Amino acid sequence: MSDTIARIGDTIVQQGRHNDRIYVMKLAMHDVPGIIDRLKEIALENGYSKIFIKAPESGLNHFKTKGYTIEAVIPGFYRGKEDGYFLARYLKDSRKKEPKKDQLQQVLKKAVILAGFRRPISLEPDLSFRIAGKDDAGELAKLYKQVFATYPFPIFDEAYLKKTMEENIRYFCVSCKDTIIAASSAEMDREMKNVEMTDFATHPDYRGKKISGYLLHRMEEDMLKEGMKISYTIARAFSYPINTVFSRAGYTYSGTLVNNTNICGSFESMNVWYKPLVKKTL
The missing domain is CATH 3.40.630.30 (Gcn5-related N-acetyltransferase (GNAT))
Structure with missing residues (x-):
């Protein structure tokens, strides 16, 4: 069963058991910061172990204060001008450990x-x-x-x-x-x-x-x-x-x-x- 793609406000997300996560594929900045707590609520309701987000630098501090960590950065990701951050929040310790x-x-x-x-x-x-x-x-x-x-x-x-x-x-x-x-x-x-x-x-x-x-x-x-x-x-x-x-x-x-x-x-x-x-x- 594939995960589903839907909107939270104007933000496009994928979520489901298959990947056991929420993936914010395209973040609408006007949904921030309210969407951050909503994402956690959805993850806890469904027992997901990870939230993965692509976000612009302008929204970085909002996510960092809520426990997100930076896993990758792409300079100029947005229109060639603003850096893009790939952020993660782990809700289960086992998910954030790479054994190999x-x-x-x-x-x-x-x-x-x-x-x-x-x-x-x-x-x-x-x-x-x-x-x-x-x-x-x-x-x-x-x-x-x-x-x-x-x-x-x-x-x-x-x-x-x-x-x-x-x-x-x-x-x-x-x-x-x-x-x-x-x-x-x-x-x-x-x-x-x-x-x-x-x-x-x-x-x-x-x-x-x-x-x-x-x-x-x-x-x-x-x-x-x-x-x-x-x-x-x-x-x-x-x-x-x-x-x-x-x-x-x-x-x-x-x-x-x-x-x-x-x-x-x-x-x-x-x-x-x-x-x-x-x-x-x-």
């Missing part, structure tokens, strides 16, 4: 060593790239089911994919002949000019061909045309391949979200990486 810290650091260290070492990437002759459309939704859902045991959003649902295509998410895919073998998505916040590069999946038979790196490059080109200023990702902290993809592409590590997401069958910590798509001018 050493392994996490090893993955991160290896990825950072390769920072910026992006080489020209091209697809093999039998592979082709395109932006996915609604007719591809069924095949995309099938691929995601093959790759992920669980996922924080209902990407296994063809109807969900079609709905989000109409809203703020653009899907990209690579095909072999007429079969989609890799995919990704760009979730745009057009108002705040940032985009999350996410939902990367490659069929097991086609891994090791640098397809995710190719997809990311094409996504960046497309998002730059859409006027996005900051690109970021929330990547599985123990996945060396995906962290390396972003490190090689010039992304900067900015923090780890502890036990944040139900993905691939269990709760996992997630690394945040970011990259300005537009260079600042003096």
Whole structure:
């Protein structure tokens, strides 16, 4: 059962048992500070163990005084001007403990060593790239089911994919002949000019061909045309391949979200990486 997305005031939140959390996806600052206590009430009523929020610097002190801690920071996250903070409040001590810290650091260290070492990437002759459309939704859902045991959003649902295509998410895919073998998505916040590069999946038979790196490059080109200023990702902290993809592409590590997401069958910590798509001018 997937978590639900709804509004509290004008703030968009995801909540549910699947991820055992409340995730404030888009905070409306005029809902602050009142929403802070309301979020805690909802979490306690449902027994959730974490509240996760993306908030601008202008709201930071409101959350810090209520027990929130900073897990990641992205400079210029809002319109390229105001920094964005990824904040967490844990309602159960077990949720804020990462038992495999050493392994996490090893993955991160290896990825950072390769920072910026992006080489020209091209697809093999039998592979082709395109932006996915609604007719591809069924095949995309099938691929995601093959790759992920669980996922924080209902990407296994063809109807969900079609709905989000109409809203703020653009899907990209690579095909072999007429079969989609890799995919990704760009979730745009057009108002705040940032985009999350996410939902990367490659069929097991086609891994090791640098397809995710190719997809990311094409996504960046497309998002730059859409006027996005900051690109970021929330990547599985123990996945060396995906962290390396972003490190090689010039992304900067900015923090780890502890036990944040139900993905691939269990709760996992997630690394945040970011990259300005537009260079600042003096």
